[in-house]
Amino acid sequence: MFSKILIANRGEIACRVIKTARKMGIKTVAVYSEADKQASHVLMADESVYIGPAPSAQSYLQINAIIDACKKTGAQAVHPGYGFLSEKREFQEALSAAGITFIGPDAHAIFAMGDKIESKKLAREAGVSTVPGFLDVIQNAEEAVKIAREIGYPVMIKASAGGGGKGMRLAWNDDEAREGFVSATNEAKSSFADDRVFIEKFIEQPRHIEIQVLADSFGNTVYLGERECSIQRRHQKVIEEAPSPFLSPEMRKAMGEQACALARTVNYKSAGTVEFIVGGSTGQFYFLEMNTRLQVEHPVTEMITGLDLVEWMIRIANGEKLSFTQDEVKLDGWAMEARIYAEDPFRNFLPSTGRLTRYQPPQEGNHVRVDTGVDEGGEISMYYDPMIAKLITHGPTRDAAINHMRQALDEYYIRGLSHNIPFLASLFSKERFVRGDITTNFIAEEYPHGLTTDQLPAEDPSDLIAVAAAMKRRIIERNVRISGQFPGHEMKPPVQWSVYFDKQYHDVDVHPAPGGYAVVIKDEAVEVKTDWQVGDPLIRATVDGRPVCVQVDRTGVSFRLSHAGLRAEAFVFTRRTAELYRLMPFKLPPDMSKYLLSPMPGLLVRLMVEEGQEVKAGEALAVVEAMKMENTLRAERDTVIAKLHANAGDSLAVDQKIIEFAA
Incomplete structure (x- = not known):
């Protein structure tokens, strides 16, 4: 077995490989760019080597720099992860020439199946149905x-x-x-x-289903069931699950056998994924491509098979034989994966960059797994994919896996930048998703205008009102215990307050009760039991016997609460203070409608207009690149360009002025 391997990647996949290698007793080497010098994978590895500036073309895509790092550290093998050089034939060939093992397939398989054009030609020649x-x-x-x-x-x-x-x-x-x-x-x-x-x-109303295969050097090839990857946005997967709620055992077998046949045609050795588009009404499947690497969504397959795919990639690269046959592959329960991204779902999913000022993932256990490459204080930069983590849940049934996911999302505490957890909470609550009626058009059809607050899961506001009142009571009790009784602070039951929540005032009476409090709202008592302590970011409670997890941030006189994707502010006043607060004026935000603002931090790639030019609604004005994605900004109405505030090549901050329109 290898004594030391190098991970030619970053983020959560680099951390994932390091964990598996450590379990196998293998030392690891991390490579890093200027932007990643304090990244989690660098701190986790036994050794680390700097390979270049932040842009991936100058660091993670530099084959010679990675080979030099192997020679410097004595690494015998390289795991490429996914993305970057993972499907580059030139990388495998260069490693082989240097006497270093590539943990993946050989150059012939990478070229034949990793290139989308060549793989489709090969599939056609092999008689496989293609689009x-x-x-x-x-x-x-x-x-x-x-x-x-x-x-x-x-x-x-x-x-x-x-x-x-x-x-x-x-x-x-x-x-x-x-x-x-x-x-x-x-x-x-x-x-x-x-x-x-x-x-x-483009196949309309399609489902995206992929088959995971494993193949060794002894002619053994098996498939490990399928993954449903139809929930996508901008053709990028957001939620994956295994197995698929759509496939029958007969269809699973047919697709699996075809995937294995394709792998055998190129003498494939390692983990790989054969992707198919499946017609939702006909059940006809078409070969799309074969990914000659590990997939981002591989954890859901691991959860239902009990196999460690990274470990098997390492073992196969080391010349070991698969220790099980196709008949011994069993699928246990159901697994879901949600990708946690640094993006703002309320602003059309624009990327968000910055520092994770607070970061507390849900506790891992039998039902929950978190694959992440960041820690509290870490930074999400503009140079790489904005994924923060992958959240994976498992249960005996699909409904159980969904319920575990919804609870885990409530417990995922992230501050410092925008993230897509509210969107994920909405997705997992959609009736259509719960019943498995999904296609790759799901997000476009269910969220035609992006995420709006009315698409968040419907929750009884009484729950959050009661939680806010219970928290206020606990804070005052703590202050009384610390500083003693002060006039007006005596906790005489019941305490009478007014909670300003969701633009309405709600009078509440708070009574002490066994294990918590009874909060009376409109003559209805809500029982809140919790052991929450002041300062904890999560309040875990039972509300009328139902388990609830609410994220809480204190902002002086208010609580900012997050639950099931909903973010709301609650003010808990005395009744008299509430009367006075109603009289307070509110300052309106400035009118910025005559400006085109950068919706994200990024690079201004192109300006398509000049000062004095007339433009029509829908006309392209500028292109901003962020996270390696180009975003075209368009005119919302007919207007005239009054002034350009930025030039092509400028680095932009979020909400920075780009163009000023005539009034």
Whole structure:
């Protein structure tokens, strides 16, 4: 067995590999860029080596720098994780030439199956059903339009070396095909150093289902069930689960056997994933691609099979044989995975960067697993994918796994930047999701205007009102114990307060009760039992016997409460103070409607307008790049450009002025 391996990656996957290697008694080497010098994977590893500046093209994509790090530290093998160099044939060949083992398939398999164009050609030759499309290299935008017309709209424009939703655009007409080709090409070049794209027919109302395979050097290939990955936004997976609520055992077997057959055609050795698009009404499946690496969503397969895929990748690379057969693969229960991203779901999911001033993931146990690459005080930078963590839950049934996930999301405490937990809470509460009626169009159909507060799970406001009142009572009790009795502070039951919540005043009476308090709201008593202590960010309680976890932040005279995705502010006043507070004026925010503001921190890639130019509603004004994704900003109304406040190439802060419009 290897004595030392290097992880050519960062973030949660680097931490994940380090944990598995440590379990196997293998020492680890982390590589890092300037932006990651204090990152979690660097601190976890036995050794670390600096490989370059923050941009990935100058660090994590530098093959020579990683080989030099192996030679410097004596690492015998490299685990590539996913993304970066994980599917680069040149990387595997360079490692092999240097006498270093690549923990993954050989160069032939990477080229044949890792390249989306070549893999589809191979699949067609092997008689595998594939999506209709044009698989040769497209030279320019006009050729892309011509091809799209021949295939028939809608079409999908995809980067050949792409992944994670980057370099991918959906086009419904000529203009979108032309613009999509340019954006997909630019993203592909920036993210993968490969600007080739291809076009294929977009299958409407599809499900995205993938098969996990494992293959060793002795001709043994098995499939480990499927993963349902249909919940996607911008073609990037958001929620994954295993197994799929859609597949029958017969369909699972057919897809699994086809996936294994494809792997055998290229003598595949390692963990790999064969992805399919499945027609929701017909059940017909089409080969999409094979990912010759570990997938982001691999934990759900591990949870239902009990297998450690990273460990098996290492063992196979070490020349070991699979210790089980296909008949011995058993699927136990159900697993869900949610990707926790640094983004603002209330602002069309714009990326958020900054420091994690507070970070407390839910407690891991039998039902909950957290794969993360950050710690409190860590930074989410503009240079890399904005994923904070992967939250995985397991239960005997799909409903149980969903319930565990909803509770774990309530317990995930993140401060310092925006995150998508409210969106995830909404997703997991959707009746359509709960019954398994999902396609890759789910988010577009259920959230046509993005996330709005009315799409958060419906909750009884009495719960949060009662919790706020109970917290206030506990704080005063603590202060009395510390400082003694002061006039007016005597805790004579009941305490009468008014809670300002959700723009309404609610009179409450708070009585002490066994294990907590009885809060009377509109003549209805709500029982709150909790052992919450002042200063804890989470209040775990039972409200009328139901378990509830509420996140709490104190802001002087108010409590900011977060529960089931809802964020609300509660003021607990004496009745007299509430009367006076009603008279307080509220200052309106300034009118910024005549400016185009940067919706995120990022790079101003292009300006499409100049001062004095007339523009129409919907016309493209500027392109801002953040997290390696290009975002086109458009005019909301017909107007005239009065002044440009920024230039192409400028680094922008969130809400920084870019363009000023005429009044």
